[in-house]
Amino acid sequence: MGDLDRVMQLLAKLPGLGPRSARRAVLHLMKRREALMMPLADALANAARSIRACSVCGNLDSADPCAICTDDRRDPSVICVVEDVADVWALERAVAFRGRYHVIGGVLSALDGVGPEDLNLDTLVARAREPAVTEVILAMNATVDGQTTAHYVADRLAPAGVKVSRLAHGVPVGGELDYLDDGTLMQALRARHSV
Amino acid sequence: MFVGRNGQGKTNILEAIGYLSTLASHRVGGAQALIGDTHDEATIFGTLSHQSRDVTIGLTLKRRGSSAATVSGNTAKVSEVPRWVSAVLFAPEDSAIVRGEPGFRRAFLDHLVISGSPSMAAVYQDFDRVLKQRNSLLKSLRKTGPRADLSTLDVWDESFISLSAEIVDQRMEHLAAILPLVNSNYATIASGDEVQATYLPKGYLLPSDRAERSKIKTAVIDALARHRTEEIDRGMSLIGPQRDDLELLISQRPARSHASQGETWSLALSLRLATAAWLKQERPSGDPIIMLDDVFAELDAKRRGHLVEMISGYEQILITSAVEEDVPQALRGQVFDVANGVVTPR
Ligand SMILES: [Zn+2]
Numbered sequence A: 001m002g003d004l005d006r007v008m009q010l011l012a013k014l015p016g017l018g019p020r021s022a023r024r025a026v027l028h029l030m031k032r033r034e035a036l037m038m039p040l041a042d043a044l045a046n047a048a049r050s051i052r053a054c055s056v057c058g059n060l061d062s063a064d065p066c067a068i069c070t071d072d073r074r075d076p077s078v079i080c081v082v083e084d085v086a087d088v089w090a091l092e093r094a095v096a097f098r099g100r101y102h103v104i105g106g107v108l109s110a111l112d113g114v115g116p117e118d119l120n121l122d123t124l125v126a127r128a129r130e131p132a133v134t135e136v137i138l139a140m141n142a143t144v145d146g147q148t149t150a151h152y153v154a155d156r157l158a159p160a161g162v163k164v165s166r167l168a169h170g171v172p173v174g175g176e177l178d179y180l181d182d183g184t185l186m187q188a189l190r191a192r193h194s195v
Numbered sequence B: 001m002f003v004g005r006n007g008q009g010k011t012n013i014l015e016a017i018g019y020l021s022t023l024a025s026h027r028v029g030g031a032q033a034l035i036g037d038t039h040d041e042a043t044i045f046g047t048l049s050h051q052s053r054d055v056t057i058g059l060t061l062k063r064r065g066s067s068a069a070t071v072s073g074n075t076a077k078v079s080e081v082p083r084w085v086s087a088v089l090f091a092p093e094d095s096a097i098v099r100g101e102p103g104f105r106r107a108f109l110d111h112l113v114i115s116g117s118p119s120m121a122a123v124y125q126d127f128d129r130v131l132k133q134r135n136s137l138l139k140s141l142r143k144t145g146p147r148a149d150l151s152t153l154d155v156w157d158e159s160f161i162s163l164s165a166e167i168v169d170q171r172m173e174h175l176a177a178i179l180p181l182v183n184s185n186y187a188t189i190a191s192g193d194e195v196q197a198t199y200l201p202k203g204y205l206l207p208s209d210r211a212e213r214s215k216i217k218t219a220v221i222d223a224l225a226r227h228r229t230e231e232i233d234r235g236m237s238l239i240g241p242q243r244d245d246l247e248l249l250i251s252q253r254p255a256r257s258h259a260s261q262g263e264t265w266s267l268a269l270s271l272r273l274a275t276a277a278w279l280k281q282e283r284p285s286g287d288p289i290i291m292l293d294d295v296f297a298e299l300d301a302k303r304r305g306h307l308v309e310m311i312s313g314y315e316q317i318l319i320t321s322a323v324e325e326d327v328p329q330a331l332r333g334q335v336f337d338v339a340n341g342v343v344t345p346r
Helices: A003-011 A019-031 A033-050 A085-093 A122-129 A144-160 A182-190 B010-022 B078-083 B092-099 B102-116 B120-147 B151-189 B213-234 B261-282 B301-311
Strands: A078-082 A100-103 A135-138 A163-166 B041-050 B053-062 B068-071 B074-076 B087-090 B195-200 B245-250 B289-293 B317-321 B336-339 B342-345
Touching: A003 A019, A019 A033, A078 A085, A078 A122, A085 A100, A100 A122, A122 A144, A135 A144, A144 A163, A144 B120, A144 B151, A182 B078, B010 B041, B010 B053, B010 B078, B010 B087, B010 B102, B010 B289, B010 B317, B053 B078, B068 B078, B074 B078, B078 B120, B087 B261, B092 B102, B092 B261, B102 B120, B102 B151, B102 B245, B102 B261, B120 B151, B120 B213, B151 B195, B151 B213, B151 B261, B151 B301, B245 B261, B261 B301, B289 B301
Parallel strands: A078 A100, A078 A135, A135 A163, B087 B289, B289 B317
Antiparallel strands: B041 B053, B053 B068, B068 B074, B195 B245, B336 B342
8 A cells, every 4th residue: 555545544534534535635735745744744753652641630641640730720629520631621721620630531331332440430539539629520511421421420429528510501601592402491491590 | 285106205205394393204213214225314404484484404314423403504403403393294104003003102192292392302312312321231231140230220220210201291291281182183073982091101100190200200210120120131121101102092992902993093183183283272383284194095085074174274284195186175285296206396
């Protein structure tokens, strides 16, 4: 197999890319060999060598423990539990959370053969038992699988004696009621609070 | 009115509209069977007009991965689609609501629930997911044997119980709402015989026909506890709305075993007409679309007459027929010929 074919074949395995878009990407890279292709190849090689999962929280970083876990300006008493590293990035982009994270690496799904032993939970329970930790926020997706997993994690955390909370689901900021789906509206109504 | 020989694609059109209104087909279970053999996906587009508002709904079913929807070009949740489309389909298969397997009656109830309360479509989607997860888990627990860790079954049960209770509650509430209309329709079409309809839980008991949701929940919790060993032994869910039934009685006698051919059709029509009348009354977005899929050939002159009389006031009626003459004169509007999947206005 030619080098180009190999690159195209590998690119086509990426989420969101098919064979067609992989061919386009390769052509684009070839046209910008110096400015794009070489730096990308180097960056990928470096990342592949240095990036690993943080042994404390499961976040991806070149340092272990990761930069978030070692940042002492962050509040060590609150841990936010998420499904995926992408969720850490989303919360970090929003600059809304100043505590620490715990990435469990998926959701319970018997259909996909994912059980509790496949999730990064034992370390979470151990962290929750540390005296410095007072609250664990469960920030799983609002899918049934995500919410069932949140439920399971809450059960596992109960003996640790920390406060366990969940994200509220409801009306997005700037959201017009008319455009909201029924499920979101109902959640928002249920989670209403007095003003 | 869509006219054409059988197998040309008439029913497809109604089935597509029906799918938008309930996310289910009246002919096949599951979306996979709706995708052409040589294709990876199937897409339905429908433009709904009500007063001066137009909304275009798109729904794509995929062979792999989950379906996708758009509302006026914007991405939307699939479970949002039924909120925009309200339709009631009359089909030859309807006699099975009275005489067929429990699955036909559950499908009737679920169509009623989703049409009347479109937000329930999301609850059904979640329920289907949880049921699949739970069955898959029970199957693996059966393999593991007595040492199995049941803690994950406990959490799936929590979701299963609350979704089950919501579905059972909604089925019973909607059933109670249309029952008077079923009776008045049946009295007009058939006779003065009284129709009774009772929700029939399988493997658990409800205190009354209109139990509170908390009581339904308790009943399901008890039943799951009682059947846990058996469920694990058999590796599948044995309790829940996916197993329940609806008992229909005509003059105190079970329709499933006792109804004559004529009574069967009178009752099936009454159930659908009651659904339509109730939706007309309850939904703010105008009349449901009435769809008659080749039903006239099934009905005698008297029942045809009643059907025509009762639906002729609806805003839109779509009819398919192999033989134009089968369709009563009063309902013949704009005709479209359907041949080999191509629709041509006449
Ligand atoms: Zn970390």
